[in-house]
Amino acid sequence: MDSGLYAAYTGLLARTQALDTAANNLANAGTSGFRAQRDYFSGVLAGGIDQDPETASQVGQSVNGFGVLGGNRLDLGQGELKATGNPLDLALEGQGFFAIQTSNGIRYTRDGAFSRSPKGVLQTSQGEPVLDANLKPITIPTGNIYVSPDGSISVSTADGSVIVGKVGAFDFSDKSDLSAEGSNRFSANGAKPIAANVSIEQGSVEGANEDAVHGTMQLVLVQRQAEMMQKALSVFNNDFDKTASEDLPRV
Numbered sequence: 138m139d140s141g142l143y144a145a146y147t148g149l150l151a152r153t154q155a156l157d158t159a160a161n162n163l164a165n166a167g168t169s170g171f172r173a174q175r176d177y178f179s180g181v182l183a184g185g186i187d188q189d190p191e192t193a194s195q196v197g198q199s200v201n202g203f204g205v206l207g208g209n210r211l212d213l214g215q216g217e218l219k220a221t222g223n224p225l226d227l228a229l230e231g232q233g234f235f236a237i238q239t240s241n242g243i244r245y246t247r248d249g250a251f252s253r254s255p256k257g258v259l260q261t262s263q264g265e266p267v268l269d270a271n272l273k274p275i276t277i278p279t280g281n282i283y284v285s286p287d288g289s290i291s292v293s294t295a296d297g298s299v300i301v302g303k304v305g306a307f308d309f310s311d312k313s314d315l316s317a318e319g320s321n322r323f324s325a326n327g328a329k330p331i332a333a334n335v336s337i338e339q340g341s342v343e344g345a346n347e348d349a350v351h352g353t354m355q356l357v358l359v360q361r362q363a364e365m366m367q368k369a370l371s372v373f374n375n376d377f378d379k380t381a382s383e384d385l386p387r388v
Contacts, residue, residue: 149363149366149367149369149370151176152362152363152366154176155176155359156356156359156360156363158174158175158176158209159352159355159356160356161174162174162347162352163349163352163353163355165320165345165347166345166347166349166352167344168248168320168321168345169247169248169249169250169342169343169345170216170247170248170249170321170342170343170344170345171247171320171344171345171346171347172212172317172321172323172346173211173212173345173347174210174211175209175210175211176209210313211312211315211317211323212346212347213232213346214346215231215343215346216247216343216344216345216346217344218230218338218342218343218344219342219343220340220341221250221340221341223250223252223340224281224282224283224339224340225251225253225259225282226251226339226340226341226342227249227251227284227304227337227338227339227341227342228249228341228342228343229247229306229333229335229336229337229338230335230337230338231333231334231335232334232335233306233307233308233333233334233335234246234247234308234330235247235248235249235268235304235305235306236268236305236307236330237261237265237266237268237322238265238268238274241324242324243268243272243325244318244323244324245322245323245324246261246322246323247321247343248261248262248321248343249341249343250262250342251267257276257277257278257279258274258275258276259274259275259276259277259290259302259304267304268305269302269303269304269305270305270306270332272305275290275301275302275303276301277290277292277302278292278294278301279294280292280293280294281293283298283339284304284337285337286336286337286338287303287337288303288304288305288306289302289303290303290304304337306332306333306335306337307330307332307333308330308331308333308334309325309330309331310331311328314326314327314328315328
């Protein structure tokens with residue numbers, strides 16, 4: 138069978154799967170703290186080239202040179218910081234995450250759009266407690282709030298200024314341990330966090346690290362590539378039909 142068919146088929150498969158990734162990235166271009174997914178590729182049959190030539194699959198050796206989508210990896214690049222003026226909005230500069238307590242356990246996020254609950258607990262927009270360096274909730278009394286670059290929270294009251302807590306910032310030695318949950322939450326899958334080397338900017342939130350212009354261009358590009366692979370497969374199908382109708386009756 139013509140190896141071009143394998144190339145067209147694997148190309149169409151990869152581009153079809155990549156369409157989902159590109160569409161999700163574009164849909165979340167306006168989501169605070171969103172980390173885009175990037176595609177990576179692998180061989181059709183793992184190990185087909187590296188195996189002993191005497192025992193390796195001949196089919197694997199024939200088609201393993203064509204790449205298929207191996208999966209997605211998180212792009213942990215910095216997003217744009219946007220000033221909000223809200224003293225409880227926090228943004229991270231550098232590699233790291235805030236820790237939050239959710240109904241499913243501790244999760245990590247770059248979305249720093251925080252507020253103070255009626256009980257004084259620092260929380261996310263969904264009412265989940267933001268955790269300190271010891272993975273404990275942070276209670277903030279009323280008063281003028283100042284958050285230093287290292288995450289220390291001080292509140293000015295009638296009795297003076299007092300440090301009431303420190304926002305935790307965490308990182309992971311192996312970023313592959315992280316998996317996305319929703320648009321801007323991440324699970325560590327049991328991996329232990331370490332202290333992050335970041336700077337916290339008060340009064341700002343971090344946007345997605347995927348902009349709408351780049352996301353739109355990527356989506357259009359992937360769509361066109363998928364259409365090209367579809368046309369290539371149509372050509373091969375027509376050739377097979379011709380062979381079946383003209384050559385096989387002669388056998």
